[in-house]
Amino acid sequence: MDDRAAVELLPEIDGGSLNADEARRRALYAAFAAGDARFDGQVFVGVSSTGVYCRSVCSARMPKFENCTFYRTPAEAEEAGFRPCMICRPEVAPCHAPVDAQASLARRAADLLRVECAAGDGLPRLAARLGYTDRHLRRAFEREFHVTPAQYVRTCRLLLAKSLLTDSRLPVAQVARAAGFGSVRRFNQVFREQYRMTPTDLRKRRRAPASEGEGITVRLGYRAPYRFDLLLRFFAMRQLEGVELVDGSSYARTARIPLPDGGEARGWVRVSDDPQRHSLVVTMSDTLIECVPQVCARIRRQFDLDSDPQAIYEGIRSLDEVVPGAAVAGTRVPGCFDSFETACRAVLGQQVTVVAANRFAGRIAATYGAPIDNGVEGLSLAFPSPAEVLALDDVEEAFGVLGVIRSRSRTIVELARLIEAGEVTLGAGAVVEDEMRRLLAVRGIGPWSANYLAMRTLCHPDAFMETDAGVAHALPDLSPRERAALAERWRPWRSYVNVCLWNSLSGD
CATH class of the missing domain: 1.10.10.60 (Homeodomain-like)
Structure with missing residues (x-):
């Protein structure tokens, strides 16, 4: 059985034991022999002759079929007595990709x-x-x-x-x-x-550290192809002065992470791409040492590291029939590092340009954000937290002098209240459909905002914004209802269609 047959077994793999039958094992072995990146992070191979477990893309000498056992997670492989391979490094493998809103x-x-x-x-x-x-x-x-x-x-x-x-050192x-x-x-x-x-x-x-400079460095793997350049362009257009810095090769920002004791860690994070090793190099300040997993998780979500680009491209490639060249393999959906910051920007961006939304958000950060002394030029602020917004005496007045209209201010206050009270969750562990219902109940949050937030803060792969100005520009001959009907053919990957349409406006 060839690796194409193995790929067709992925839905079965997702729901049961990997070693249930001989045919499945041989299909997985074929994919392992081919170094199939489509399985990277979804299947791990325990090799009895060496005692290690590997990713599907491992470059080590191919073991015999009878020596291979297949597992869905590193934890399962380790409980079976295997240790991680030093060559392919299972610790940097991408995780399971989200497919539907109602995750198990x-x-x-x-x-x-x-x-x-x-x-x-x-x-x-x-x-x-x-x-x-x-x-x-x-x-x-x-x-x-x-x-x-x-x-x-x-x-x-x-x-x-x-x-x-x-x-790291x-x-x-x-x-x-x-x-x-x-x-x-x-x-x-x-x-x-x-x-x-x-x-x-x-x-x-070990190998030489990825970075010889200051800070803590880790690698986070992804499945190729990966259009890091398109993500950088998206973030560059929306970067907040003092909070983010984007250049041609990296993304950097300030970070503030809550600690279990009620305190807060503050510092900086920088992300760059290493395409030869199919991983992002993430460097963070030493001040974030107590929250390395949280920082890594936020970067995974922001840079959409766990998606399956082959499955997505196969699902949306017919977009080229509508907008020639729009479906680009390796396109990722831009997520976010700070969900409240992104939620505020979504509200501020309603019915205005990206430039105007940046201007309003930048004024809020400069006036009410938390100062961060990073020692990094250009990174000096953190966007205000929900608690800090709620602590303002009169948010409508405070934001009004910055040019934010009262209705937008009231929506931001209500979002801050819901997030602070735990009534809305914009992050890991959330059920997308439930959170979208809660968002739509907020005055000032309509379908565009709810879908935008589902896509960017909840990593939902199937949000679509038929009324979005960029989507309308890319599909000028269709009404919003016709755009929504057309997009049905690309479920469950409509978020990626949104991004491909936006990117098509810039010629990529």
Whole structure:
């Protein structure tokens, strides 16, 4: 069975054991032999002759079929006794790609566990956030991933530590802290038990760090092709002075991340592309050491690292019949780093140009944002948080002097209240359909804004904005109703159609 047959088995893989039958195993083996990037991060291969597990794109010598076992997650492979390959580095593999709005409970829990793996949140608290009992969550998680949530978190921590040991110059004690281990002794013990070497042993065998400068560096993998240039152009058009910096090769911004003790970590993040190794190089200030998983998760979502470009391109390639050249393989949907910042900008951008929205958002950041002393020229502000907006005496008056009309100010205040109260969630673990209903109940949030926020803050792949000015410009001969009807053929990838239409206006 060839690798095309293996790809056709992906829906089956997504719902059950990878080793259920011989035909499936041979299909996966064929994809592994071909180095098929479409499986990267979705299937991991345990090799009994070496004791390691690999990504589908591993360049090591091909093992025999009878020595291969297939797993859906690194945690499952590690529970079976395999350790990560030093060549293909499973810790930088992209994660499962979102496909529908109603993600499974286990998938949403996995997203949160990956983000919070260093925070030490217990399962009961996580279950409460998702609206279930911890017993029900545990059963759903084990049924989907074949490991317990605790085992999954342990693997997340170990893989994060392995990445930091390989790509950064952090001392082992700081690596242990950043990865969420309570002590260096416990870190050494777990690392030795799982990987049959100490952290120091691994560091001796590592490659040279990705960055020789200051800060903490990690790599985040993606499935090729990847149009990093188009993402940079999108962010460059919308960059906020003092908050973001975009040049021809990198994106940088300030960051403020809440800490479990109620405090806040502040610093900077820079992102650049390494196309030869199919990964982004993410460097962050040392001040963010306590929230490395959260920063990485935000960058994954902002740069759409977990999507499947081959499946998406196959789903939208007929767009070229309508707008020649618009469907570009490797196009990503731009997400966001700070969901409230993006929500405010969406509100400010209603019925005005991108330039005008930038101007209003920039004034808010300059007047009411939190100053950040990064020592990085051009990065000195963080956009105000929901709590800071709510603390203003009269938001309508405060924003009014900056040129923001009262109706927009009232919508921003209501969004801040809902987010601060936990009644609206714009991030990992959310159910898109539920959050869109809540957004549409907010006065001043219509279908365009709700779909835009679903696309950018909730990583929803199937949002479409038929009334958007750019979409209208790209499809000038159609009414909004006709555009919406036309877009039905591109489900569940309509967010990517939006982006391709926007990009087509610039000639790419």
